[in-house]
Amino acid sequence: MKSVFITGCAGFIGSNLVDRLLADGCQVVGWDNFSTGQVIFLSAAKSNKSFRLVEGDNLNLPALTQAMAGCDTVIHLAANADVRFGLEHPGKDLQQNTIATFHVLEAMRANGIRRIAFSSTGSVYGEAEVIPTPEDAPFPIQTSLYGASKTACEGLIQSYCEGYGFEGYIFRFVSILGERYTHGHVIDFYRQLQEHPDFLNVLGDGSQRKSYLYVRDCINAVCHVVKSATAKSAKHGVQIYNLGTDGFCQVNDSIRWICDEMGLKPEVRYSGGERGWVGDNPFIYLDTQKIRSTGWLPALTIEQAVRATVRWFREESF
Amino acid sequence: MKSVFITGCAGFIGSNLVDRLLADGCQVVGWDNFSTGQVIFLSAAKSNKSFRLVEGDNLNLPALTQAMAGCDTVIHLAANADVRFGLEHPGKDLQQNTIATFHVLEAMRANGIRRIAFSSTGSVYGEAEVIPTPEDAPFPIQTSLYGASKTACEGLIQSYCEGYGFEGYIFRFVSILGERYTHGHVIDFYRQLQEHPDFLNVLGDGSQRKSYLYVRDCINAVCHVVKSATAKSAKHGVQIYNLGTDGFCQVNDSIRWICDEMGLKPEVRYSGGERGWVGDNPFIYLDTQKIRSTGWLPALTIEQAVRATVRWFREESF
Numbered sequence: 001m002k003s004v005f006i007t008g009c010a011g012f013i014g015s016n017l018v019d020r021l022l023a024d025g026c027q028v029v030g031w032d033n034f035s036t037g038q039v040i041f042l043s044a045a046k047s048n049k050s051f052r053l054v055e056g057d058n059l060n061l062p063a064l065t066q067a068m069a070g071c072d073t074v075i076h077l078a079a080n081a082d083v084r085f086g087l088e089h090p091g092k093d094l095q096q097n098t099i100a101t102f103h104v105l106e107a108m109r110a111n112g113i114r115r116i117a118f119s120s121t122g123s124v125y126g127e128a129e130v131i132p133t134p135e136d137a138p139f140p141i142q143t144s145l146y147g148a149s150k151t152a153c154e155g156l157i158q159s160y161c162e163g164y165g166f167e168g169y170i171f172r173f174v175s176i177l178g179e180r181y182t183h184g185h186v187i188d189f190y191r192q193l194q195e196h197p198d199f200l201n202v203l204g205d206g207s208q209r210k211s212y213l214y215v216r217d218c219i220n221a222v223c224h225v226v227k228s229a230t231a232k233s234a235k236h237g238v239q240i241y242n243l244g245t246d247g248f249c250q251v252n253d254s255i256r257w258i259c260d261e262m263g264l265k266p267e268v269r270y271s272g273g274e275r276g277w278v279g280d281n282p283f284i285y286l287d288t289q290k291i292r293s294t295g296w297l298p299a300l301t302i303e304q305a306v307r308a309t310v311r312w313f314r315e316e317s318f
Numbered sequence: 319m320k321s322v323f324i325t326g327c328a329g330f331i332g333s334n335l336v337d338r339l340l341a342d343g344c345q346v347v348g349w350d351n352f353s354t355g356q357v358i359f360l361s362a363a364k365s366n367k368s369f370r371l372v373e374g375d376n377l378n379l380p381a382l383t384q385a386m387a388g389c390d391t392v393i394h395l396a397a398n399a400d401v402r403f404g405l406e407h408p409g410k411d412l413q414q415n416t417i418a419t420f421h422v423l424e425a426m427r428a429n430g431i432r433r434i435a436f437s438s439t440g441s442v443y444g445e446a447e448v449i450p451t452p453e454d455a456p457f458p459i460q461t462s463l464y465g466a467s468k469t470a471c472e473g474l475i476q477s478y479c480e481g482y483g484f485e486g487y488i489f490r491f492v493s494i495l496g497e498r499y500t501h502g503h504v505i506d507f508y509r510q511l512q513e514h515p516d517f518l519n520v521l522g523d524g525s526q527r528k529s530y531l532y533v534r535d536c537i538n539a540v541c542h543v544v545k546s547a548t549a550k551s552a553k554h555g556v557q558i559y560n561l562g563t564d565g566f567c568q569v570n571d572s573i574r575w576i577c578d579e580m581g582l583k584p585e586v587r588y589s590g591g592e593r594g595w596v597g598d599n600p601f602i603y604l605d606t607q608k609i610r611s612t613g614w615l616p617a618l619t620i621e622q623a624v625r626a627t628v629r630w631f632r633e634e635s636f
Contacts, residue, residue: 087481090427094420098470102412109408125457126476126554138454139443141554143480148473152416155466158444162461163405163596236444236459278481 001226003027005071005113007058007104008078010037012180013119016215017075018045020223026050031067032078033057041180058100065107073115073226076104079150081183083123084277086145093149101153105160117169117226120154122211122242122286123147124172132287135172135240144279154240161237168237169226171218174244174286177305178215179312185251186309189258190318199267200259203276206252206268209283211244214305217298218243224296241294242286249302251276257303261310319544321345323389323431325376325422326396328355330498331437334533335393336363338541344368349385350396351375359498376418383425391433391544394422397468399501401441402595404463411467419471423478435487435544438472440529440560440604441465442490450605453490453558461599472558479555486555487544489536492562492604495623496533497630503569504627507576508636517585518577521594524570524586527601529562532623535616536561542614559612560604567620569594575621579628 004021008014009030014037021028022045030042030053045051054067058078068074080096101118108116124147125133126140142148160166175184192200221243231239255268274282300308322339326332327348332355339346340363348360348371363369372385376396386392398414419436426434442465443451444458460466478484493502510518539561549557573586592600618626 086477090424090478090481091420094417094474098416099412102409106408129454136447136456139457141556141558142473142476143554145474145477145481148470148477151473152466152470155460155469156412156463158460159404159463159466160408163408163463236461238459240459279477 001026001073003071003073005029005031005068005074007031007074007076008037009053010034010039010042011077012182013176013215013218014077015041015045015180017077017219017222018042018051020219022048022050024223029054029067029071031056031064036182058103059095061103061106064103065110068107068111068113071113073117074104074108074113075117075222076101077119079119083144083146083279087278090145093145097149098152101156105156109164114165115167115226116157117222118153118157118171120150120170120172121147122172122174122244122284123281124151124154127281131283132285133242134287135242135290143281158236158238166237167231168239169231170238170240171222171243172240172286173218174211174213174284176215176218177212177309181215181309181312186254186258186306187313189255190262190310190313193259193262193264193266197264197266199269200255201269201271202251202255203271204251204273204280205270206250206255207274208251208276208280209248209285210251211248211284211286212302212305213244213298214300214308217300221291221296225291225294228294230294241291242288243291244286244288245298245302246288247302248285254306257306258310261307319344319391321389321391323347323349323386323392325349325392325394326355327371328352328357328360329395330500331494331533331536332395333359333363333498335395335537335540336360336369338537340366340368342541347372347385347389349374349382354500376421377413379421379424382421383428386425386429386431389431391435392422392426392431393435393540394419395437397437401462401464402598405596408463411463415467416470419474423474427482432483433485433544434475435540436471436475436489438468438488438490439465440490440492440562440602441599442469442472445599449601450603451560452605453560453608476554476556484555485547485549486557487549488556488558489540489561490558490604491536492529492531492602494533494536495530495627499533499627499630504572504576504624505631507573508628508631511577511580511582511584515582515584517587518573519587519589520569520573521589522569522591522598523588524568524573525592526569526594526598527566527603528569529566529603530620530623531562531616532618532626535618539609539614543609543612546612548612559609560606561609562604562606563616563620564606565620566603572624575624576628579625
């Protein structure tokens with residue numbers, strides 16, 4: 001991992017990863033279409049001689065192929081990560097996740113690059129029957145277009161590992177929090193409370209159980225695993241790891257932590273029901289024994305990650 | 319199931335299904351791009367007033383949407399079914415399976431049609447760890463672009479069931495044999511032996527264990543399950559059934575049966591190795607308890623299905 005190509009380099013996780021790999025002494029080529037990525041997140045990286053930024057879209061295969069030339073590893077993070085509104089534009093996950101990932105793989109093949117790390121999601125388990133959910137949980141039924149598209153991406157990567165000798169690292173993330181976090185319920189709640197500090201609208205009944213991981217812990221795990229090259233000797237050339245903390249919280253817990261950090265005691269107004277929206281998964285909790293067995297451990301608990309995120313909003317004057 | 323839209327209606331399974339549904343008194347709209355379908359397979363259907371044939375491609379969404387109007391059920395069979403040569407054109411499974419299925423679902427949504435039956439495959443299990451493989455086997459690693467694309471199609475259908483209230487029937491087929499069978503190892507061996515009756519070239523070492531099902535048994539199962547409407551009350555609106563006989567044979571068994579039907583005793587020349595080609599699955603055997611519990615039973619064994627297929631070749635002077 002000397003020369004790394006990162007798709008979605010200007011996003012929340014991508015830009016943190018760029019900074020980390022540059023600090024590790026890697027050459028980094030960053031690729032982003034800036035549909036949601038923010039150039040300000042790359043302001044430190046842009047002054048580093050080891051960083052090259054290329055603006056482009058994964059749906060433009062020739063440009064992607066050209067930009068990737070000379071790299072030895074691809075970390076593919078760019079995606080439509082909008083789980084909640086999938087049903088409003090059902091083609092978006094197919095285009096920006098499934099087809100985009102096919103293009104990334106084809107660009108790699110054209111360049112003779114065979115090592116790929118991929119940000120998948122705990123959503124591939126749908127509403128898991130087994131909780132905490134291990135990597136080899138029963139073959140799931142997909143409950144969101146987002147989860148379905150990430151499952152499709154995983155299948156493509158796995159087929160390239162088997163068929164073309166690729167080395168694949170698939171990480172099934174829980175929700176990630178921390179510096180540069182830009183969408184999800186923590187920022188929604190924060191913004192609501194800035195606008196009206198006396199009340200908070202919550203989708204569902206607040207009892208939904210979710211799992212979160214701090215962004216630097218996430219990046220540490222990805223770097224640790226890819227460097228250890230465990231996929232080389234793995235069956236079918238691919239390693240799959242759940243990535244999360246060893247626990248979960250309720251939406252009501254995170255409301256408490258957010259309000260505490262903001263010094264507020266709002267009235268909480270619930271929309272009601274077990275799910276926040278169609279396809280919302282009321283309980284996400286991944287079994288992370290496999291990634292822990294590699295020696296990786298998260299530094300922050302879920303509570304610490306939520307609080308760190310709120311503090312970052314305040315520092316950045318969001 | 320009064321008015322049924324069948325994609326891939328001129329194919330092996332599709333044309334048999336058209337004949338069956340017409341015999342049952344259904345209105346049938348057949349859709350095929352005739353890339354591999356054969357108009358001769360529809361010669362009986364075309365003289366039936368309840369049948370309407372529309373030539374078109376699943377990648378043409380407006381035409382697909384128009385053709386589907388007025389139907390109450392879609393049976394989506396059209397696909398690139400070429401498992402073996404996936405690596406030679408890696409975009410084909412994505413286009414003709416994943417994206418095509420997305421179009422079928424979107425055409426249904428535009429027409430307010432919510433019932434879909436889909437021909438998936440035992441290949442979605444990759445190289446299964448659990449054999450016989452049940453529907454809820456451990457989350458598989460994909461080993462072929464074909465299996466990966468069918469998994470992607472399943473995920474799309476499942477998401478439409480959850481998100482848009484569709485009623486989905488997913489059938490994971492083993493290889494199907496019988497009248498109008500046009501590609502796979504039985505016809506490959508048959509054609510070789512017509513050309514050179516004294517020897518037979520076999521990929522792999524002949525020990526590969528595979529499962530087959532007779533086409534009319536396959537169609538009986540699909541019609542039986544869709545009519546019983548089990549998905550309406552199923553979790554997430556979707557039912558998944560493995561579809562096969564309760565057993566398997568070795569490639570060497572089917573060679574024996576084919577030669578016996580042809581009255582030949584060729585020298586068998588093996589290419590060697592456990593797999594016939596990259597991605598070939600050396601052991602496919604599905605657990606079919608779930609479909610059997612609905613009351614369906616296959617009429618023919620694997621041996622009878624292989625022999626019936628060879629006899630059909632001879633009758634049709636293939």
